[in-house]
Amino acid sequence: MVSIASVQPNYFPPPDQCAGQPLIEMADIVKTFKNAAGEFSALKGISACFYPGEFVSVVGKSGSGKSTLANMITGIDHPTSGTVRIGDTYVHSLSENAMSVWRGVNLGIVFQFFQLMPTLTLLENVMLPMYLARQLTPAGREQRARQLLRTVGLGDLEDKLPAAVSGGQQQSAAIARALATDPPILIADEPTGNLDSRTADEVVDLFASLIDQGKSILMVTHDISLAARTTRTLLISDGELINPWVACALPDLDHSQMLWLTHHLQYRSSLAGEVLTYAMDGSEGLLLVTGGCLELRQPEGIQDRPPLARLGEGSWLLTSELRRYYPAGIELTAGQNTPLEFLLVEGAEFARWLGETPGVEAALRGRPLPWQSTEGNL
C-alpha cells in the first residue's frame, strides 16, 4: 500500500484544466471580522480560480482562514471586499433568500459535523434538497435519494435517523444529500475532520469517483496527506495563499515561513544567456526558478564551457551557499535557449529573517545543493 503521506501535493493546476474559463473565480477577497478586541482580517486579498473537473484541496492550519475561504464561495459568509463568481453568478450580489435558492441547485455542501436534519431519516435528508428545489416528483425524489444512498453505501440504512448511524455513515449521507440536486460543484469543509482515517480515506475515494463523474470539488482540510490525493492544493496561512512555488519547492518550511517568503519574493526574469547580478555582491539571497533554467558557470568561461549545473523549474538556491562552495566565485546565467523566470528575495531583511527565524536556516542551509542531491532538479 502506498503511503499517502509520502506523496507530495500538487500546487499547480493541470495545464489542460486551466486552459478554459474558470468555474469559480475569487478576486481580491478580503474578510475582516470586528469584535470587542478590534479588527481581525481572516482573508487578506485572496484571488484564486478553480476550473471544471478540478479536485482542489485548501490546506492550512487551524485559524488560517481556509474555512472562511470556503464560506466565501458557498455564500455562507460575505466578503468585506472582493467578488466571487461561480459560472455567471456573482454570488454575493444575491440576497440571502435568493442565494439560498441558487445554492440549493448549484452547490452541494458537505460539513465537518455532517449537519443532517436530526428529525429526518437518511432517505428524507437526501430527498430534502430536491424538495426545496422542487426537482422531480415525490416518487422521483425518493427513487433518486435511494440510488444516491446506495452509491454511498447506505442502501440498507435509509430509514435510520442520523443519530442512529455512525459518523462516517452520517458523512456519507451528507455527501449523498449534497449530490441530491446534481450540482456541478461540491464544497466540503473538513469533511473528514470527524472521521477516523480509514473512513476519511473512503470519503476521499468517494470524492475522487465524483470527479470522474464530472463534478468539481473544493475540499478544505488540515490533512496534507488527504490533500495529496487531490488534483491541486492551495496552501493558506494567516488569511493569505502561499505562493505555490514556495509551497512546492520549500516543503520543509512551516506555513508562516512560507508566507514570509511569499510576501518578500519578487518575480524576475532574464533574457536567454543573460548574466544575473542579483545577490552576487556578497549579500544573502534566495533564488527560485519558475521558468526556463538557471545555469551556474565559472566566471572565466561563459560561452564556450558547459555550465557546472543547471537548475530547472522549482529549483532554488541560497546565494551565500554558492560562495561557500565556490569561494573563487561563480556566475549565474539564464539558460542559453530560453528566458529565465525566477523568484528572488535578497538583502539585509532576508539575511536578518534567515538568521533570526528558528529553523529556517537549518531548513535552507542544511540541505545539499540541488545538483549534489540525488533528488536534484537538474
Next chain:
Amino acid sequence: MRRPRWQKVLADLRSNPTRSLLVVASIAVGLFALGVMATIYAVSMEDIQRGYALHNPANIAIQSTLISQGLVERLAEVDGVRQAEGARLFSTRVQANPGKWIAIDFQATNDSAEMQINRPTLLEGSWPPGDSEVVLDGYKLPNTNASLGDSITVELPSGMTRQLKLVGVVQDQTIGAFRGAGGYFNAPVQAFVNQHTLELLEQSLPKRFNLLFLTVEGDSANAAHLEEVSARVRDVLEKNDVQIFTSTLRSSTDHPNLYLARALLAVLVVIGLFVVFLSGILITNTLQALLNQQVQQIGILKSVGAQRRQIVGIYLMLNLLYGLIALVIALPLSFQVAFWIVDYLTVQMNTSFFGYRIIPAVILVEVAIAVLMPQLAALAPVLQGTRISVQEALSGIRQNHPPNQGWLDRRISQLRNFSLLLVISLRNTFRRKGRLALTVLTLTLGGAVFIATFNVRVSLVDYLDKIVQYFLADVNITLDRPYRKEEINSLILEVPGVKMVEGWAFARSELLLSDGSVGESVFLLAPPAESPLVKPIMLDGRWIRAGDQNAITLSELFRDRFPDLGIGDTIRLRVNGDETDWVVVGFYQLAGKVSGFAAYTSYEYLSELIHQTGRSVTYRVVSSQLGLSNTQQEALGRAIEAHLERSGISVVDVTTGENLSETTSDGFNVLTAFLLFLSLLTALVGSIGLTGTMSLNVMERTREVGVLRAIGASDRILMVTVLVEGAIIGSMSWLLASVAAFPISALISDAISQSLFGGPADFGYTPTGFIIWLVAVVILSVLASVMPARSATHLTIREVLAYE
C-alpha cells in the same frame, strides 16, 4: 472588581438579549396578570365599601303611610337610633323623547341642604335643588336625553306636565339598597327635588314622608342588632297608627351591588389561580430551555473547579435578577391596568374609586412571587442541569444520544405521505416533549378559560332567559288605581295587535317570625291561576294551582335564610295590616340573592285579601305577534296607553318586556365584559408562552435553520416550517382546551352562581367560545411564531454554521 460569579450572572443576562427578554416576559406576564387581579380585588373591595359608607347609608329603610317630621324626630330618640330622616318618594314618568315616557322616582327630604342619610355625591352642577329644579342621578341620566341646564318634562298625577330645570347630577350609591339586590339595574331614573317642588308636582301634604331612613348606633353589620333597633322603631310607628309596607335592613358597608362585586371577585380568584399556575409553567419552560443552552458553560465551570452548589447559586442568582427585572416592568403596568378596570367597574356598578394608590399587600405578594416563583420553577431544571458531568457537558454527547423512540416517535416517524415540510414541522413539534407538554398545557388552560367565559356567559344568559319566563308579557301597564279587570281587559283587547290581557295583584307584606318579631318585607305577586305568562323554575314542591287558597310559593332566598322551612310548613305574613297564615307549597328559583324575598300566590286569594277582588292595578298584555322588538313593544304600549287615556283611565307606567330583560341583564353584562377581559388576559399569558416556546425552539435550532439555508431553503420555506409548528401546537391545545373547558366552565359558573344566587349553576354551553378560540389560537399561534420565524429567516448561515 466584581466577583466572577456576578460577572457570569450579568454576562448571561446580557449575552443573549432575546433569551433574557423571553424569560423576563414570561415572568412579567404572570406577575402582571396576578398584579391586575390582586389590585382589582383589593381596590374594589376597599373602595366599594368605603365609598358606600361615605353616603352615610341608611341601615333601616321603612316604607309606610305618611308620617310627620315630628314623628321622624321622635324616632331619632329611639334607643339605638343614631339618625332618622324622612323622605317623600313618589313615582311618575319623565319624557325622554317626544312620545316616549320613562319611569322616574322623585325623592324629597325635609331639607335637602341638611340631608344626612343616603347623602348623594355631587358630580356636576349644584346641590341642593331649588324650587322647580331637579337633580338627577348620573346612572340613568342618559335615558332622559337631558343635559345639565335643560328642562325635563314630568308627568303629573292629574295628567298635566311640568317642566323642571336640571341643575345637578349626583351619584347615589344607595340606589337599589332597598329594592333587593339587583334593584340598581332595574331602578328608574332617580330624581331629587325640594319640598316646594313637591307641591308643584301635585304631591299633597308636603313635609310628610312615606319613606323613613334610619342609621343605627353600634355595629351596623350585626343583623341581630339592626333587627332589635328596627323592632323598636316599628313599635313606635305602629303606636302612632302608621302602617308599614316594607322594612329593609342593611349594614353601612353593604353596597347594593356588592353581590355583583363578589361574583366578579370570585371569578378573579378562580382565574387568578389559573394564571399563577400558567405563569409557573411558563417560567419553568423558559428556564429549562435556558439551562439546556447553558450545559456547555456548566461543564466549563465544573472543569475549573466550580462546585455544584456554586453553579446552582449562579443560576438562582440569575433567576432572581430575571424576577426583579420582571417585577419592575410588571408592577407599575399591572397597577395602571387594574386602576383602569376599577375605574370602568366603578361606573358600571355605581361604586366609588378613590384614585391611584400604592397597595402594599399587592406589592408584597408581587415581590414574593417575583422572587420565589422563578426559583421554584427553575429549581428542578437547575438541579438537573448542574448534575451533568464535565465530560458530558463539554462533549455534548448527552445531547447526541441515539433517540429513545417511544410509541409517539415511532408513529410520527412513520408519517410519510405528507410534504417534507410538514414532516419537519410535525417532528420538530414533538422533539422536546417536556417543553411541548408545558406549552400545550399553558395554552390549553388559557384556551379553556377563554372558552369557559363564553359558556359561563351562556349560563348567565340562559338564566336570564329563565327569569324572563316570569315576565312573559310584551307590555306591562300600571294604572293609577285598581280598576275592574273586565273593563280594562276589554278596553285593552280593543287595541289592534293585542292578543291577551291579564290583571295581576301585588302586595307588600311583612314576614312575622315565630318569636313574634317582624322580619323581612315580602313582595307578593299574584297572577291569575294557571297564567301562561309565568313559567316558573321549581326547586321544590309545586306552583300555584287554581283553587288554591292560602298557598304560597317562595323564592329561593327563603331557603337560604330559613333552611328549616319546608313544603307544607306555614308562614305568617302581615298584609295590609292583617296577619295571615300561608301554607308553603313550593320554592321557585328566580335570581337568588338578587331577587330578594318574593312569593307567588293566587290572584283570587290575594285580591280578596287586599280588598281588590276583580280589580287590578297592573295588567300584562301579550301581542298577537310573536317576538316583538323593544321598539314594537313600545309602540304597542303607547297605543294601549293612548286608548286607556281616551277612556279616562290614567296610566302611571308602561314598561316593555324587552326593557325589563335588558335592565335585568345590565348587571350580568358587567360580569360578562369582565369575564371577557380575564379570558383575554389568560389568552395573552398563553400566547406569550407559545411565543417563548417557539422562540426557544428556533433559538435551539439555529444550526438546522442554517443547514436548511445551505441546502436551498427559501425565506418562505423557513417561515412556513416554523409557522406550521406553531399552528400544530395551537391546534393540539385547542383540542385539549375544548375538553378542559367543560369542567372549568362548571367551576367558574359555580363560583359566580354561588356569589350571585347562592347555589350551583345550571351549565350552559355554546359553540361560540370553541369556534372563536379555534380561530384565535390558530391566529395567536401563527402570530406567536411570526417573530421566531422571522428571526429564522434573518439568521444568516454564517451565524450558525460558518465558524464552528
